[in-house]
Amino acid sequence: MKPFTYHRASTLTDRPAGATIIAGGTNLLDLMKHEVMTPKALVDITALDLNRIEAHGDGLRIGALVRNSDLAADPVIRRDYPLLSRALLAGASGQLRNMATTGGNLMQRTRCPYFYDTRMPCNKREPGSGCAAIGGVNRNHAILGASPACIATYPGDMAVALRALDAEVEIESPAPRQVPLSEFYRLPADTPDVETVMRPGEIITAVLLPAPAGGQQRYRKVRDRASYAFALVSVAAIIGMENNRIAHAALAFGGVAAKPWRDPGAEALLIGQEPSDTLFGRAADLILQSAGGYGGNDFKIPLLRRTLIATLRDATGMEATA
Amino acid sequence: MQISLSVNGTSHELTLDPRTTLLDALRQHLGLTGTKKGCDHGQCGACTVLLDGRRVSACLTLACMVQDQPVTTIEGLGTPEALSPLQQQFLDHDGFQCGYCTPGQICSATAMLKEIAAGWPSHASADLTGPIALTHAEIAERMSGNLCRCAAYANIVDAIRQAAGAQGDAA
Missing domain, CATH: 3.10.20.30 (Beta-grasp domain)
Structure with a gap:
């Protein structure tokens, strides 16, 4: 790890210019040990009063320092936003969920092995150096929204649920704002080093949830082992049924792009329809029409299709038809 | 500093x-x-x-x-003279081979049992709000952050279940 100065912030603005924010540290310290990130100054924000879950209009305001384990276990989250609990519980380990925070989880970096290996080219880590994942080991890389500069995925689960839940990110800055999760992450294009809309000096203070969506909520995660692994593909689904027809659908996908993926066209296609495998297959076709593999991750295209169909069968109450 | x-x-x-x-x-x-x-x-x-x-x-x-x-x-x-219940059960159930992961396993399990007592669900829980049975699947999921290279997992799970006072042989 490279040397850094350490400052413990006592207020939101008590942050030295240019200092990198640390809270849970589960990803940042790992990246610092690998010298992928080499901040000269750290500002520890864990003493700030950002660790409450409170009512906010018809929804909730989740403080940026609420730990993943506390959020997953919160009685109101479990009752009204079960998708969020499920996504959090599908991620990391008991130890890491106790450490990781809501804001930090949003800001976690990709787990692309070439991003982590400082001897390899990586446009995200070192703009202009190239992308070693294209033509390299890319089993866990993007099939949607990638670019010739970068095919890394956003690795998290929580943000995928938040995308389906239409959450917003509350940002403190000279110009405070609330950014819908749909606009928070950026696709790589030719600047994969720019991952979010966060500007220098800004800090996430909370995540805002709208009123509970109701319906059937599912988070289905497919990974290489049963626990404690990143998603190959994940599906967050909120489905409302009326008279055996789909009245409401929100679908977000993890492990397939540089951001939680969502396709309004596929959701619109489901609305008003009776659930069927044919219908679900058409929705998958729509989502995947622009999908492309890079060799090692070609399997994700049929895997996403099958995972979506299985999740929709479950959420719509269809009997599994083997 | x-x-x-x-x-x-x-x-x-x-x-x-x-x-x-x-x-x-x-x-x-x-x-x-x-x-x-x-x-x-x-x-x-x-x-x-x-x-x-x-x-x-x-x-x-x-x-x-x-x-x-x-x-x-x-x-x-705990101390060698006064072991914690989990330390005693790891001994009784041979919950280790080389022992390198054991302190982490025992610290983790100590807190994990408190999480269950507090009603925290897990990825393995069928119901987010219902009671939690101390099944093999629940323990395996909740302890997935502790690896054992000797693969003493079966005995680790037995030790934890015994320390928690679990009865029977739930799958």
Whole structure:
């Protein structure tokens, strides 16, 4: 790890210019040990009063320092936003969920092995150096929204649920704002080093949830082992049924792009329809029409299709038809 | 920088580089070598300690960030003369082979049983709000952050179930 100065912030603005924010540290310290990130100054924000879950209009305001384990276990989250609990519980380990925070989880970096290996080219880590994942080991890389500069995925689960839940990110800055999760992450294009809309000096203070969506909520995660692994593909689904027809659908996908993926066209296609495998297959076709593999991750295209169909069968109450 | 740490009920004043992890502070500066360094990247669980009673990875924790929180290590859970219930059950059930992961397993399980008592669900729980049965699947999921290279998992699960007073042989 490279040397850094350490400052413990006592207020939101008590942050030295240019200092990198640390809270849970589960990803940042790992990246610092690998010298992928080499901040000269750290500002520890864990003493700030950002660790409450409170009512906010018809929804909730989740403080940026609420730990993943506390959020997953919160009685109101479990009752009204079960998708969020499920996504959090599908991620990391008991130890890491106790450490990781809501804001930090949003800001976690990709787990692309070439991003982590400082001897390899990586446009995200070192703009202009190239992308070693294209033509390299890319089993866990993007099939949607990638670019010739970068095919890394956003690795998290929580943000995928938040995308389906239409959450917003509350940002403190000279110009405070609330950014819908749909606009928070950026696709790589030719600047994969720019991952979010966060500007220098800004800090996430909370995540805002709208009123509970109701319906059937599912988070289905497919990974290489049963626990404690990143998603190959994940599906967050909120489905409302009326008279055996789909009245409401929100679908977000993890492990397939540089951001939680969502396709309004596929959701619109489901609305008003009776659930069927044919219908679900058409929705998958729509989502995947622009999908492309890079060799090692070609399997994700049929895997996403099958995972979506299985999740929709479950959420719509269809009997599994083997 | 000057750092004060409270470990197993004792306060310590240390002069440490800000880069020092809680794991290195415990092992290198306080001589508490019960906490083990496995991967040093938060993946294996060998360094698990209790911070304010909650299990965390000491390797991904900066010592300077936890000065106001009490730390409990394996040395603080029991002594050879007075083992904690989990320590005793790991012995009785042969819950280890080489023993390297054992302090982390026991610290992790100690906190994990409290999480269950508090009603925290897991990925393996069928119901997010219902009672939690201490099944093999629940324990395996909740302990997935602790790897055992000797694969003593079957006996680790038995030891934890016994320590928790679980009855029967739920799948």
